[in-house]
Amino acid sequence: MGNKSELTFEEALNQLEEAVENLEKGELTLADSLEEFELGVKLTKFCSDKLEQAQEKIEIIKEENGRVKIEDYNYQDEGAE
Template sequence: MAKTAKAQASFESALAQLEDIIQAMEGGDLPLDTALTSYKQGIELIKFCQGKLADAEQQLRVLENDELKPLDLTDGQ
């Protein structure tokens, strides 16, 4: 059985596992019980990833003295 979100070592591995679950579920060939288990695992992975992103954002706020500014992607145009 696949690892749970709590056992994930990194954001990247959790995201890759979530992508695998999505791909399998989109295939439509999973039995109902397996689909429900995968859905629950996906929810756990989403919560884990959201937590990791929130932690990263908090670290950026600390590093930027709570002056986090929106990213300007216009390349100076």
């Protein structure tokens, strides 16, 4: 997977998609399948962490009493799990 700090979310997602495709083909040896699966797990965690970081940065702009108010986005307020 290379150095995680240099990998972008998009690159990791593309690599994850490739790993899934390779596993779905069913043409890998058991050892290669396990290696590809392990890579997929690491990439999934990396992407999940990146999404969490991005979510923490999202701000919602609300207008209250004619003034703009900026609040941190809280996905739990939206009913997400």
